[in-house]
Structures are given as C-alpha cells and as structure tokens.
Amino acid sequence: MKRTSRILLWILLLCLAWGTTGCASQPAPGQSNSRQSLNDGASASKEPSGTEAPANTAAPAPTPSPTPEPEETVTSLTFVAVGDVLIHSSLYKDAYTTEGYHFDPMFELVAQTIKDADFAMANQESMIGGVEIGLSDYPSFNSPFEIGTTLKEVGFDAVTIANNHTLDRGEQAILNAIGHWDAIGMTYVGAYRSREDQETLRIAEQNGIKLALLGYTYGTNGIPVPEGKDYLVNLIDPEVIVRDIQEASRKADAVVVNLHFGREYERMPNEEQKKLAERLAQAGADLIIGHHPHVLQPCEWIEREDGGRTFVIYSLGNFLSGQEGVYKEIGGILHVTIEKRERGDQRSISILEPALLPTWTHKKNWRQYKIIPLDQVTEQQLPGAAEYREKIRRHMTQWMPELTILTSTSDRSG
Numbered sequence: 001m002k003r004t005s006r007i008l009l010w011i012l013l014l015c016l017a018w019g020t021t022g023c024a025s026q027p028a029p030g031q032s033n034s035r036q037s038l039n040d041g042a043s044a045s046k047e048p049s050g051t052e053a054p055a056n057t058a059a060p061a062p063t064p065s066p067t068p069e070p071e072e073t074v075t076s077l078t079f080v081a082v083g084d085v086l087i088h089s090s091l092y093k094d095a096y097t098t099e100g101y102h103f104d105p106m107f108e109l110v111a112q113t114i115k116d117a118d119f120a121m122a123n124q125e126s127m128i129g130g131v132e133i134g135l136s137d138y139p140s141f142n143s144p145f146e147i148g149t150t151l152k153e154v155g156f157d158a159v160t161i162a163n164n165h166t167l168d169r170g171e172q173a174i175l176n177a178i179g180h181w182d183a184i185g186m187t188y189v190g191a192y193r194s195r196e197d198q199e200t201l202r203i204a205e206q207n208g209i210k211l212a213l214l215g216y217t218y219g220t221n222g223i224p225v226p227e228g229k230d231y232l233v234n235l236i237d238p239e240v241i242v243r244d245i246q247e248a249s250r251k252a253d254a255v256v257v258n259l260h261f262g263r264e265y266e267r268m269p270n271e272e273q274k275k276l277a278e279r280l281a282q283a284g285a286d287l288i289i290g291h292h293p294h295v296l297q298p299c300e301w302i303e304r305e306d307g308g309r310t311f312v313i314y315s316l317g318n319f320l321s322g323q324e325g326v327y328k329e330i331g332g333i334l335h336v337t338i339e340k341r342e343r344g345d346q347r348s349i350s351i352l353e354p355a356l357l358p359t360w361t362h363k364k365n366w367r368q369y370k371i372i373p374l375d376q377v378t379e380q381q382l383p384g385a386a387e388y389r390e391k392i393r394r395h396m397t398q399w400m401p402e403l404t405i406l407t408s409t410s411d412r413s414g
C-alpha cells in the first residue's frame with residue numbers, strides 16, 4: 001500500500017514538471033489556429049528559411065476551440081402562376097393559319113412577365129390531344145399541340161393537367177398530350193401515362209431551390225376513370241395528398257400544390273376548399289394554388305403549427321378562355337418570391353412579396369383574342385375597366401392587405 005502511494009506521488013510530480021514546460025511553450029488559444037492556417041498549403045513554402053517556428057511549437061497540441069456557427073445562406077427565386085387555359089373552338093379557330101395554329105399573338109402582352117420569372121406554371125385545362133383525334137369544344141374538349149408549344153415559348157416551365165376535363169376525350173388524348181409535353185420539355189403534373197410516371201415526384205430546381213410540384217382534381221365531370229388506370233388523373237383524396245406532401249417535403253425544399261376545386265363562377269371559396277387548404281398547409285405545403293371556379297378568389301395566409309405559413313390563392317380564374325362575362329374574362333398572374341434560408345442542417349422556406357397582375361382576355365366577334373394586363377385595358381375595350389381594376393384590388397386583398405396589385409409597368413423583374 002505504502003509503496004503504491006509513493007509510486008503514485010512520483011508519477012504525479014513527473015506529470016506536473018512536464019506540464020509546466022508544456023504550458024510555457026504552448027501558444028495562447030487563438031494563435032494556434034491562425035498559425036495552422038498560415039502553415040497550410042502554399043503559404044508555408046513562401047516562408048523564408050531560418051524563421052521557422054521552434055520544433056516544440058510546430059505541432060502544438062490541438063486546442064479545443066468552440067465549433068464555429070455555420071454561416072447562413074439565403075437564396076430565392078421568383079415564381080409565377082396563372083389560371084385556366086381553356087381552349088374553346090373560337091380560340092383555335094382564331095389561332096388557325098394555313099401553317100398551323102398560332103397562339104403566340106394572344107400572349108404577346110404578358111409573355112415578358114412570364115419570361116422574367118424564374119419559374120412559371122399554368123393550368124392547362126383542356127387536354128392537348130392534337131388534331132389527329134379531332135379538335136373539340138365544350139363539353140368535351142380537345143386542343144391542338146400548338147397551345148402547349150406556345151406556353152413553353154412564352155416561358156412556362158410546368159403545367160398542371162389534373163382537372164375536370166382531363167378525361168374528356170379519354171386515355172388517347174391524355175397520352176397524346178403527355179407525348180407532346182415530353183417532346184417540348186414541359187414538366188406536367190396531375191395526369192400520367194403509367195403508374196411509374198405517377199409515382200415519379202416532379203422536382204424542379206432553380207437558384208439552388210428544389211420545388212416539388214403536385215396537382216389534383218375534385219373529379220372528372222362524371223366520366224369514370226378507366227378500370228385499373230387511376231394514374232391517368234390524380235383525384236383529390238386528402239389522405240393521399242398529405243402523404244405526397246410529406247414525401248415531397250423530404251425530397252425538396254418547397255412544396256407547391258395545385259388544386260382543381262371549388263364551385264364554378266363563385267367568387268369566394270367554400271368551406272370545403274378552406275378545410276382542405278388548412279389540412280394541406282399543416283401537412284407542409286408552402287404554396288397552394290386553386291383552379292376551376294373560372295373567376296378570381298382571394299388569397300390568404302395559413303399559419304402553420306410548425307411556425308411557418310402557407311400562401312393560398314383559392315382560384316386564379318381564367319387566363320385564356322372563350323368564356324363570356326367580365327369576371328370570367330379577368331384572371332391574373334400571381335407572383336411570389338420563394339426564399340430559402342439554410343444554416344447547417346436547419347432549413348426554412350418563406351413565401352415573400354405576394355403580388356398579382358390582373359389580366360383580361362380581349363376578343364372581338366369571337367376573334368382577336370389577347371390577354372391584356374388589366375391596367376392597359378381601355379374603356380372602349382371594356383366599359384368600366386378602371387372600376388373593375390379597383391373592384392379586383394379590393395376583392396383579392398380582402399384577407400391579405402399586403403398583396404400588391406401590379407400594373408404592367410411595375411418592376412418585378414428579377
């Protein structure tokens with residue numbers, strides 16, 4: 001026992017002696033790090049000989065320094081969305097030329113706004129099955145491929161094709177449409193060519209932000225979905241959408257959900273729309289974009305339990321259609337900025353600067369269709385144009401006073 005204590009005492013004394021000399025030559029904390037970085041890489045070889053640090057300081061014991069706070073990175077993208085593109089026969093007749101269907105003049109006054117956005121989406125309500133199966137009008141639409149090509153050319157990046165007209169002309173029209181979307185490199189969501197296609201989550205990446213795109217419809221005008229082919233159109237089933245949003249949240253930064261829902265021609269959302277939006281927001285949707293009522297319905301924020309908030313527009317109205325009646329002719333281009341903040345493995349998404357450029361579809365004797373920013377519409381074209389602009393402003397901002405109502409000269413580039 002005694003002997004063991006003596007040995008321990010010796011060991012202790014030796015340690016103390018070694019420790020003191022060690023301390024004397026150890027650089028102060030902080031210096032150690034800067035020296036290390038100086039000696040790193042090329043700078044070490046530039047040091048003149050003879051000034052090297054003494055051997056006992058060349059490799060100082062690593063001093064524990066606090067882990068540096070990871071830097072925050074902020075990235076953003078501008079996102080725009082428009083409502084229904086519903087090609088009645090008057091529109092394809094108007095677009096007809098001996099060289100095919102030319103829809104581009106109809107988009108002339110809004111194309112730049114679409115192009116300026118980092119990402120743009122539309123609801124292609126009528127399937128583009130092409131002329132080979134015969135074009136058709138309401139109630140069973142089929143549209144030429146060229147409307148798809150024009151959407152691509154004016155700057156749209158994706159279309160949602162889940163709506164009550166998806167099955168109008170059956171499976172063939174859907175497969176033809178998808179064939180054309182693929183051929184022109186347009187992302188489509190909501191209707192698919194196979195189970196595998198349906199299960200492939202669409203993620204678009206822009207400015208370092210991954211956007212997951214989803215789309216669903218309340219129904220298909222009573223046309224039954226072909227047996228065993230429910231991938232042809234995504235129907236609204238809250239359980240399924242919640243699961244899709246959860247998967248999308250794991251794989252992407254922001255989740256955009258397109259919903260074809262609500263009642264036609266009603267300017268306010270109903271309880272069902274509000275309940276579904278609330279549920280999908282709580283599941284993690286960042287943006288909910290409504291289509292189908294053919295008229296504009298207001299925007300609102302949904303505060304989420306996770307501390308974030310979801311932007312909802314209940315209906316974007318018609319963007320281009322042959323429908324008549326002023327509120328069915330007024331639609332809009334929704335703008336938001338999607339911002340991603342990242343620090344270490346913390347990530348957050350904010351929807352900022354919500355804005356709407358109201359538009360109106362001009363026609364004369366069912367021809368000369370043109371989408372015009374509402375502020376450019378003259379009294380001659382639409383009696384009371386200025387008043388409608390004010391009515392639309394009040395309507396759309398009623399739950400979101402900070403929603404900016406844009407004019408065609410507003411600077412939203414970037």
Ligand SMILES: [Zn+2]
Nearest residue numbers: 163164165292
């Ligand atoms: Zn619809």
